[in-house]
Amino acid sequence: MSDYTVRTLRPDEHRTAADLFRLTLHHVPATDETWRRFTERMLQPGRTLGAFDTELIGxxxxxxxxxxxxxxxxxxxxxxxxxxxxxxxxxxxxxTELMRAQLTDIASRGLPFAALRASEGVIYNRFGYGVTTRSRSYRIDRRRAVLRADVPAAGQVELWPLDTALERLPELYASLPHTRPGMMTRPPYWWPGWERHAREATSPVVTAVHHGPNGPDGYVVYTVERKNWNDPAVLEVLSLHTATGEAFNGLWRYLLGVDLVDTLRAEERPVDEPAELLFTDLRAVQDTGGGDELWLRLVDVPAALGAREYAGEPVVLEVVDPVLETNSGRYQVSPDGVRRTGAAADLRLGVDALAMIYLGAWRPSLLAAAGRIQPADPAVLLRADRLFATSVPAWCGTHF
Ligand SMILES: CC(=O)SCCNC(=O)CCNC(=O)[C@H](O)C(C)(C)COP(=O)(O)OP(=O)(O)OC[C@H]1O[C@@H](n2cnc3c(N)ncnc32)[C@H](O)[C@@H]1OP(=O)(O)O
Structure with missing residues (x-):
């Protein structure tokens, strides 16, 4: 029996909730101006929940x-x-109560998925979220980064002043193809956070747009940190999205030509981003890290399983969902479709492990070896690996 209640907040309670969240991250509350210009615009009505005892506590x-x-x-x-x-x-x-209420609400609105970025790796598995995309970070030493002569050069790069970028980037981002599973749309609630970052940054946030034969086909947003005259300067890629290889090459060609830069850094990039292929010395690019990027939750398991493409032979999954229990059950998954079944299960797994294989980030056989999936017979794992494989590594590329 709990001594608190959970409910959807009214708009006049949103600011208290936003400040509480900031407190938990050890940040100061939003100023009146930050609240009005940015934070308030990031909140979709009806989507903030609060837990109360004598006052808001979560x-x-x-x-x-x-x-x-x-x-x-x-x-x-x-x-x-x-x-x-x-x-x-x-x-x-x-x-736990907030997550249960939120997932129930998301399910009632018919959304098959929930997703998040986790502040810590131990919090969200228990609520059915699993790591579904992974990323790579790298650094380029500009002195060693000589472009190969055979890297195609095409198109033009143009800088957009911040006001132009704020006006036109939403449309440009929406026009770029989602070339990888895991990529997300950026609705109007997403952009004020970007604007806030760009307007409040201590170094200029610059947007460079690549123009190909049919108009803008990629962009990079970056900033250069150079504290003192003689300090080494680091160019940080904040966002890079391209429709074509030409746009990718053209934007890197541009970035390498930016003056007064010693190192270029790119974080949370796709694990197979081919940056080193651009250079005569592929060691000009050094990995600096990587890790989990997007965490996914299949909220409506049958709808979610039925929405992606598969290859190979059918497999029967027995899914266990301790939070949204109607998801628990057996599903036959095959390239021809997904249906509930009474047939014996080939694999038994939690809904969090299902999220880890769903976009292809992990092969089912690896999760089985680690004890996260229980196969009825190890021979089925090859079939399951093939069924859930993707042609390109998943990546989200949108922070929220
Ligand atoms: C998507 C995002 O916004 S990411 C940002 C997440 N927020 C933060 O990191 C801010 C700082 N942290 C917090 O505010 C809180 O610690 C929260 C929100 C992470 C957890 O809230 P709590 O109310 O403590 O979680 P709750 O009590 O429901 O925990 C449920 C279980 O998870 C465990 N757990 C929760 N958070 C953590 C943690 N950070 N580290 C280890 N275990 C944790 C609890 O021990 C508990 O385990 P049990 O069931 O075995 O007893």
Whole structure:
């Protein structure tokens, strides 16, 4: 029996919730101006929940977007963020109640997925989220980064002043193809966060747009940190999205030509991004890290399983969902479709492990070896690996 209640917040309660979230991240509250210009515009009405005892002690929120699936279809996803419980009320089940209420609400609105970026790796598995995309970070030493003569040069790069970028980037981003599973649309609730970052940054946030034969086909947003006259300067790629290889090459060619830069850094990039292929010395590019990027939750398991493409032979999954129990059951998954079945299960797995194989980030056989999936017979794992394989590694590329 809990001594608190959970409910959807009214708009006049949103600011208190946003400040509570900031407190849990050890940030100061939003100023009146930041609240009015940016934060308030990031909150989709009806999507912020609060937990109360005598006052607000915990909160979660989301906004609606779409995510790209293997095969190219897009499906609705609740982009979950703003998760925080007041430090004097943690570890007594408040997040658990908020997550249960939020997932029930997302399910009732017919969205098959929820997704988030996790502040810590231990929080979200228990609520059915699993790591579904992974990323790579790298650094380019500009002195060693000599472009190969055979890298095609095509198109033009043009800088957009910040006001132009704020006006035109949403449309440009929306026009670029989602070339990887995991990529997400950026609805109007996403852009004020970007604007805030760009306007409040201490170094200029620059947008360079590549123009190909049919108009803009890619862009990069970057900033250069150079504290003192003699300090080494680092160019940081904040966002890079391209429709074509020409746009990718053209934007890197441009970035390497930016003056007064010693190192270029790109974080949370696709694991197979071919940056080193551009250079005479492929060691000009050095990996600096990587890790989990997007966490996915299949909220409506049959709808979610049925929305992606598969290859190979059918496999029967027995899915266990401790939070949204109607998802639990057996599903036959095959290239011809997905249906509930009474047949014996080939694989038994939690809904969080299902998220880990769903976009191809992990092969089922690897999760089985680690004890996260239980096969009825090890021979089925090859079939399952083939069934869930994707032609290109998943990547999201949108922070929220
Ligand atoms: C998508 C995003 O917004 S990411 C941002 C997440 N927010 C933060 O990191 C802010 C700081 N942290 C917090 O506000 C809180 O600690 C939260 C929200 C992470 C957790 O809230 P709580 O109310 O303490 O979680 P709750 O009590 O429901 O925990 C449920 C279980 O998860 C465990 N757990 C929760 N958070 C953590 C954690 N950070 N580390 C280890 N275990 C944790 C609890 O121990 C508990 O385990 P049990 O069921 O075995 O007892």
């Amino acid at each position: 909160t979660v929120r989301s906004f609606d977007a779409e995510i790209t699936l293997p095969g190219g279809a897009r499906a609705g996803v609740a982009a979950v963020t703003g998760v925080g419980v007041r430090p004097d009320r943690t570890r007594r089940g408040i997040l």
